[in-house]
Amino acid sequence: MRKLILTHEFVLFVLVVLLCVAIGIKNPAFWSLGNVFDLLKSSVTLGLLALGVLVILISGDIDISFPAIAAFSMYVTCLIAQATGLGDHIAILFGMAAATGGLLGAFNAVFIHFFRLPALIVTLGTASLIRGGLLAFVGTRIITDLPESMVAFSRAQLFRQQLPGGETIGLAVSIFILVGVALLVQFLLNHTLLGRGIYALGGAPEAARRVGFNIRRIRFFIFALVGCLAGVVGIIHASNMRNANPFDLSGLELTVIAAVVVGGADITGGKGTVIGTILGTLLLVIIGNSLILMGLPTEWHKVAVGAIIIVSAGMAAWRRRMGRNSGRRK
Amino acid sequence: MLNRSRFTMKESAMSVIRWLGLAGLMCLTLVPLGCSPDRAADGNNRYVIATVVKVDGIAWFETMREGVEAFGKDTGHRVFVLGPAKADAAEQVQIIEGLIAQQVDAICVVPFSVEAVEPVLRRARERGIVVISHEASSQQNADLIIEPFENAEYGRHLMDELARYMGEKGEYATFVGSLTSKSHNEWVDAAVAHQKEAYPGMVNVAAKIEDYDDQNLAYEKTRELITTYPNLTGILGSAMSTVPGAALAVEERGLQDRIQVVGTSLVSVSGPYLKSGAAKLISFWDPADAGYAMNKLAVMQLEGKTVQEGADLGIDGYRELAGSPDRPNLFYGSAWMDVTKDNLAQFETK
Numbered sequence: 001m002r003k004l005i006l007t008h009e010f011v012l013f014v015l016v017v018l019l020c021v022a023i024g025i026k027n028p029a030f031w032s033l034g035n036v037f038d039l040l041k042s043s044v045t046l047g048l049l050a051l052g053v054l055v056i057l058i059s060g061d062i063d064i065s066f067p068a069i070a071a072f073s074m075y076v077t078c079l080i081a082q083a084t085g086l087g088d089h090i091a092i093l094f095g096m097a098a099a100t101g102g103l104l105g106a107f108n109a110v111f112i113h114f115f116r117l118p119a120l121i122v123t124l125g126t127a128s129l130i131r132g133g134l135l136a137f138v139g140t141r142i143i144t145d146l147p148e149s150m151v152a153f154s155r156a157q158l159f160r161q162q163l164p165g166g167e168t169i170g171l172a173v174s175i176f177i178l179v180g181v182a183l184l185v186q187f188l189l190n191h192t193l194l195g196r197g198i199y200a201l202g203g204a205p206e207a208a209r210r211v212g213f214n215i216r217r218i219r220f221f222i223f224a225l226v227g228c229l230a231g232v233v234g235i236i237h238a239s240n241m242r243n244a245n246p247f248d249l250s251g252l253e254l255t256v257i258a259a260v261v262v263g264g265a266d267i268t269g270g271k272g273t274v275i276g277t278i279l280g281t282l283l284l285v286i287i288g289n290s291l292i293l294m295g296l297p298t299e300w301h302k303v304a305v306g307a308i309i310i311v312s313a314g315m316a317a318w319r320r321r322m323g324r325n326s327g328r329r330k
Numbered sequence: 331m332l333n334r335s336r337f338t339m340k341e342s343a344m345s346v347i348r349w350l351g352l353a354g355l356m357c358l359t360l361v362p363l364g365c366s367p368d369r370a371a372d373g374n375n376r377y378v379i380a381t382v383v384k385v386d387g388i389a390w391f392e393t394m395r396e397g398v399e400a401f402g403k404d405t406g407h408r409v410f411v412l413g414p415a416k417a418d419a420a421e422q423v424q425i426i427e428g429l430i431a432q433q434v435d436a437i438c439v440v441p442f443s444v445e446a447v448e449p450v451l452r453r454a455r456e457r458g459i460v461v462i463s464h465e466a467s468s469q470q471n472a473d474l475i476i477e478p479f480e481n482a483e484y485g486r487h488l489m490d491e492l493a494r495y496m497g498e499k500g501e502y503a504t505f506v507g508s509l510t511s512k513s514h515n516e517w518v519d520a521a522v523a524h525q526k527e528a529y530p531g532m533v534n535v536a537a538k539i540e541d542y543d544d545q546n547l548a549y550e551k552t553r554e555l556i557t558t559y560p561n562l563t564g565i566l567g568s569a570m571s572t573v574p575g576a577a578l579a580v581e582e583r584g585l586q587d588r589i590q591v592v593g594t595s596l597v598s599v600s601g602p603y604l605k606s607g608a609a610k611l612i613s614f615w616d617p618a619d620a621g622y623a624m625n626k627l628a629v630m631q632l633e634g635k636t637v638q639e640g641a642d643l644g645i646d647g648y649r650e651l652a653g654s655p656d657r658p659n660l661f662y663g664s665a666w667m668d669v670t671k672d673n674l675a676q677f678e679t680k
Contacts, residue, residue, distance in 0.1 A: 168584040292554045
C-alpha cells in the first residue's frame with residue numbers, strides 16, 4: 001500500500017482528481033458529458049505525441065522535430081491523396097503519413113547515431129530543415145478539399161446524442177487510436193526485449209552495449225516510432241480541422257515534453273511510464289481547456305498553466321525525496 | 331519516387347526564377363535609371379518603382395504582386411516586387427539597400443519590423459527616393475503611409491454586422507490572435523466600445539480570448555465557450571484562423587442557428603462554413619488592391635502632386651482616402667470587403 005501511494009503516478013492521479021473537483025465546484029458544467037467528450041478529443045493529438053516522446057526520453061535522447069514531421073507528413077500525404085485520388089480509405093492515408101514520418105525520424109537517427117551529434121541539436125536542425133523545406137519546395141497553400149474519408153473520420157462519433165437545447169454531442173472515434181497506441185507502447189516497454197533495451201540505453205548506455213543490446217537498432221526504432229506517431233497525428237489534425245495547413249502544428253514540442261515530464265519521465269533517461277504520461281497529458285489538457293470555464297480573464301491564462309506545471313513537477317520532486325529509501329523506481 | 335521528382339522539378343523551377351530575377355536586377359543596375367526617367371509615348375515620365383514585401387512566395391504577397399503588376403500594365407511604369415525568402419527583418423533591410431544602390435525612383439515597403447527598416451528608409455529618402463509604407467502606421471521615415479482602413483472604424487463595422495445577425499441582443503465573445511497583436515486589439519476595443527454605446531441589449535461575456543492564430547485553439551476555445559455560456563449567441567473573430575475554428579465547433583454541435591460567427595478571415599478557409607451557415611460573415615482586405623494603391627501613391631508623390639484627404643487612387647476601397655488628425659502623411663482607405671453566403675461565388679479565389 002505504501003508503495004502504491006508513493007508512486008509518482010498515484011500522486012499525479014490525486015492531483016488530476018483534485019483539479020477536476022475544484023473546477024467542477026467552480027463551474028458544474030465541467031462535468032457535463034459534452035465537456036468530458038471535448039476533453040478526451042483534445043487529448044488525442046497531445047497524448048499520441050507524448051507517448052512517442054516518452055519512449056525517446058526513456059532512452060536518454062530528446063526529439064523536438066516531431067511537430068515539423070507531423071506537418072510535413074500531413075501536407076505531403078494530403079497532396080498525394082489530392083493528386084492521385086488515393087485515400088478512399090482513411091487507413092491508406094494513415095499508412096502513408098506514418099511511413100513518411102517514420103522515414104524522417106530515421107533521418108534524425110542517422111545523424112544522432114553515426115555522427116554522434118547531440119539529439120537536441122540534430123532535431124533542432126532537422127525541425128527547421130523539414131518545416132523550411134515544406135514551405136519552400138512543397139507548398140504554402142492551405143489544402144481545403146481533403147479526401148472524403150478524412151472528413152468522415154472527423155465526423156465519426158460514438159454515443160451521439162441531442163441535448164434539449166438542440167445541441168449535439170458525441171465522442172470522437174480518434175480516442176481509440178490513443179487508447180490502442182498507449183496499450184501497444186505499454187506492451188513494448190514492459191514485455192519485449194526491445195523495451196527493456198530502451199530502458200537500459202537510457203539508464204546506462206555503456207552497460208547496455210556491453211550486455212549485447214543493439215544500440216543502433218534501438219535508436220533507429222525509437223526515432224522512427226516518434227516519426228510514425230507524428231505522421232498519424234498529422235492526419236488526425238488535418239481531419240479535425242478539415243484542411244491541411246503547412247503552418248499548423250508548430251510550437252507543440254514544449255507542451256508535449258512538459259506533459260511527459262509532468263508524467264514522471266526523467267529527462268536524463270531511464271525512467272518513465274505510459275500511465276504517467278497519459279495522466280500528464282490529461283492534466284495539461286484539463287488546465288488548457290478549463291480556464292474559460294473557471295472564468296479566468298485571458299491575461300491570467302498563461303500564469304495558471306505555468307503555476308500548475310510548477311506545482312505538479314514540484315510534487316514529483318518532493319515525492320522523490322520522500323521515497324528515496326523505498327527502492328528502485330521505474 | 332513521385333515525391334522526389336516533384337521536389338527537384340519545383341526546385342529547379344525556383345532556381346531558374348531566382349536567376350532570372352537576379353539577371354533582371356543586374357540589367358536594372360546597368361542603366362542609370364533614377365537620374366533621368368525615360369519618357370513614354372504619351373509624354374509622361376516612366377518611373378522605376380520597387381515593392382518590398384515581408385516574405386516572398388506566400389499566398390498573401392503573391393496576390394499583392396498581381397496588384398502591383400496590374401498597376402505596371404495600366405500605367406506603363408516599371409514595377410517589380412521583391413522580398414526575403416523567409417520573414418526576416420535583416421534580409422529586408424539588405425534588399426532595400428540594394429534598391430538604393432540601383433537608384434530606383436520609389437520604394438513601396440510592407441515592413442516586417444517597422445523599427446528595423448527606419449535607418450535604411452531614411453537613407454533612401456536622403457538619396458531622393460520616394461518611400462511609401464503599408465501596414466506600418468507608426469513609420470517615421472516615409473513620404474506617405476497607406477493603410478487599408480482605420481482600425482477603429484473596421485472594428486465598429488464588424489460589430490454592426492454581428493449585432494445585425496444577433497438581432498441586437500444576447501451574449502457574445504471576442505477573440506484576438508494574442509493580447510500583443512496590435513491591430514486585433516484595436517478592432518476588438520473599438521467593436522466593444524461601439525456595442526456598449528449602440529447595442530445595449532448585447533453583453534460581452536468573454537473578452538479577448540487568445541487563439542494564437544491557430545485554428546485548432548480557436549476550435550477548442552469555442553467548444554469551451556459553448557459549455558461555459560449556454561446562452562452564447564455571437565462570436566467575433568480577429569485572426570484569419572478564428573472564424574473557421576469557431577464555425578467548426580458551432581457546426582459540430584449543430585448550433586449554427588443559435589450562434590452567429592462573424593470576423594476577419596479568408597474565403598479559402600472559411601468558404602465552406604459560410605456555405606453551411608456555421609459562419610455568417612467574413613471580412614478581409616485584398617492585398618492586390620493595397621499593392622496597386624501603394625504604387626499609385628508613389629507615382630503621385632513623384633509627380634509632385636499633394637496627396638490629401640479625399641484623394642482617389644483609382645481602385646475600389648481607395649477611392650476616397652481618409653486622413654489622420656495628427657499624422658499629415660498617414661492615409662486610410664476603406665478597403666474591407668464583406669463576404670456572406672450570398673456573394674461567396676465572386677470571391678472564390680481569395
